[in-house]
Amino acid sequence: DGGITQSPKYLFRKEGQNVTLSCEQNLNHDAMYWYRQDPGQGLRLIYYSQIVNDFQKGDIAEGYSVSREKKESFPLTVTSAQKNPTAFYLCASSIDRGRGTEAFFGQGTRLTVV
């Protein structure tokens, strides 16, 4: 089945440690996104990539880094510089049609800093 897979579903991190969240898609989508969801704040864009080896900062990129070495993969690293990393992280992808496209989401990763 085609889709977007995020792993792990739950992740615990000690303060001061970097952690990488995985996102893989087999939909042959060009564009991929990372969002963060916090209670009452909807979905906020962290980073997005429209093509391999290229990515752009979203609204809340500070303390995060990404890479896009393959079309299928868009891992997100939460660094120790991120002041409040505990959140629900969502990865999405879409076809680059220029307009009129839907984003498809993975099941999310719940990151908790302990």
Place this chain on the structure above:
Amino acid sequence: DQQVKQNSPSLSVQEGRISILNCDYTNSMFDYFLWYKKYPAEGPTFLISISSIKDKNEDGRFTVFLNKSAKHLSLHIVPSQPGDSAVYFCAATSGNQFYFGTGTSLTVIP
């Protein structure tokens, strides 16, 4: 600044009645609008969309209305069912960027 707004954080409706979820946007360059449904601890799932050149799109119990002059979008669910209870996000796109509202939590009371 929030370009897509959902001013009602929650809504309760009796089963069988109509649910109306509202969304406002500020950017006149948005050309495609979407609604997503989300259950706790899961990713949002696409529900229905509408192009800026239309004012209505219907899919079964779900209808989306677009009022471009008012920059207003609404989702109607008729009849509402208990399984519709979830958080609903509206979204708008310009090119490949998606802008989401803060969500409305819908509770359908049996």
